[in-house]
Amino acid sequence: MKKLSLFVFIDGFGWEVYKKHGFNISIIKDAKALKTTFGFSSAADPSILTGRYPDEHTHWSSFYYDPINSPFKFFKYLSFLPKYIFDRFRPRHYLSKLVKIFYGYTGYFELYSVPFKYLPYFDYLEKRDYFVPNGILKTDTIFDWCVQNNIPYHCSNWRKSETYNINVLKKEIEKRQIEFTYLYLPTLDGVMHTYGTTKDETKNKLLWLEKQIEDVYTHACNNYEEVSLHIFSDHGMCDTIGSIDLISSIEESHLEYGKDYVAMYDSTMARFWFMNQAAKIKIQNILEKITEGSIVEHDELKRMHVFFEGNRFGEIFFLTNPGILINPSYFGLKVIPGMHGFHPNHKDSNALIFSSTKIDENIKSITDIRKVMEKEIKNEKR
Ligand SMILES: [Zn+2]
Incomplete structure (x- = not known):
């Protein structure tokens, strides 16, 4: 086997995090910010694997x-x-x-x-593992594409630790059979949720990741004639500056959950469904008075490719301003130092891609990573 395309996913590694701390991998020649999708990892990860937006692959909020x-x-x-x-x-x-x-x-x-x-x-939503072929029902993933095109590949097991997955990949590389690999490194995200983006813990985690990736790359070079390396992420991370008790504000309306309305409180987004028009107006009025966030209109959801007919994911969507958490929420009961899931236009939401070759002009969003993978794999077939 001549060439290996090494793709390394680092969860939460935002462009702004990179600008703060740097990231030194000797072989990297080009780096670029990528726009993320609106929502959480449940939307971003399938967008990377399918190269499509949530309104097409249908995975948005859990x-x-x-x-x-x-x-x-x-x-x-x-x-x-x-x-x-x-x-x-x-x-x-x-x-x-x-x-x-x-x-x-x-x-x-x-x-x-x-x-x-x-x-x-x-x-x-996420009943099936989409890191294996046939994981997403509505469209194909890069793994389906590999199977269809007879590309021998290896993907990390997301249930296992980073160290375990790195060691398994090194053994796979020694067999010299795979042409494409997807190394999954998710724990930087957790470190930044716990400590924020600026602390030593985050810096040290980045240094550790640098060393691990450099190691895997060198190991690949010792086993293949040619190795290309791409490092990419799903979204960025924003340091927390405050929180709002949205649940209490809504409960002050004395509307009844389940009879008048149903709500899902994510850490940065609240989604509402209504059983009657009066409840809708009342909650809309409450939300419009909150200065720490705003309602995301359906037109904007359409522009961000996260609008679904039938109000499956909500009728009214409320999003907090960057750095403001809904606390308590249905995803956590305390204010944590770092969070993502804010508006994709905010700089801290930006994801990134690094490459050992030049990154094309048209690579701008995390939905473009799939294109980079396919092109890289096709190149080795020539
Ligand atoms: Zn996260």
Whole structure:
């Protein structure tokens, strides 16, 4: 085998994070900011793998309104359980694992902090593992493309640690059979959620990543005649400057959850569905008075390619300003130093791509990474 295309994914490695700390890999020749998709990793990762936006591949926010098909109906019987135990991360994490086994979900599944009594209003999107072929039903991923084109490849197992995945990749490289590899390095994201973008912990994690990637690259060069390297991310990270208690503001309306409205409170976005027009007007009025965020109109959702007919993901969408968290939310019960999921136009939302060759002019968004992969793999076939 002559050539290996090495693609390395680093979760949360924003262009602004790179500008703050730098990133030194000797072979990298070109670097560029990439625009992310509106939403969270549940939207961005499928956009990278499919090269399409959420309105096409249909993966946007993890939880969506579907009380008829909700797999969480039995959770209403658990809602009497003591809050001080079951609102904590560990018990919920184990319960998530049980649900995952019970329904045979192969995708990433967490209950986070969604209240048990409200879970029966929702269904969950990421039931299947999309890092294997046929993972996304509506369109193909780069892994489907590899299978169709007979490209031998290796993709990390996202359930395992970074060190484990790096070691497995090195062994794969020694076999000299693969032509394309997708190395998945997700923990920088967690470090920056915990410490923010400027602390030593983040700098040290970046230094560690530099060393690991340089190592894998050198190892590949020792086993292949030619190696190309691309490093890319899904979104950036924004340091937290404040928070709002949106749930309390909405509850002050004295509207009834489930009778008048249903809401999903993500860490930077709240989504509402309504059972009557009066409730819609009342909540709209509350949201319009909040200065720490604003309603995202349907036209703008269309422009960002995240609009869905039938209000599956919400009727009204409220997004906080960059750096402001909704706290508490259904995804966390404390204010953490770093977050993403703000407006994609904000600089801290930008993802990035580094390349050992020149990056084409037309590569501007994370949905363009797929093109880079295909082109790189095709080049080695010539
Ligand atoms: Zn994250």
